[in-house]
Amino acid sequence: MDLSINENLIQNLRDADCSDKFIEEFFNMKNSGNTKQLLQLLYKHKSGLLENLHNSQRKIDCLDYLIFHINQITGQ
Secondary structure, three states, X not given: OHHHHHHHHHHHHHHOOOOHXXXXXXXXXXXXXXXXXXXXXXXXHHHHHHHHHHHHHHHHHHHHHXXXXXXXXXXX
């Protein structure tokens, strides 16, 4: 049963775009019972993903701005 839980954790971390090194570090902290650092590690990764998301949103906003102005110029 523990193997299945670990496999699920690994899959979840991979789905969250965590590297093999991150996953190894995660399990080292988990096995040592260092919950505080484990949570800090997860929050840090989450923060990086959110930053990437916001960067992508800014790029999309720039394209939307250009599309809007081109449509105004061409009357579409």
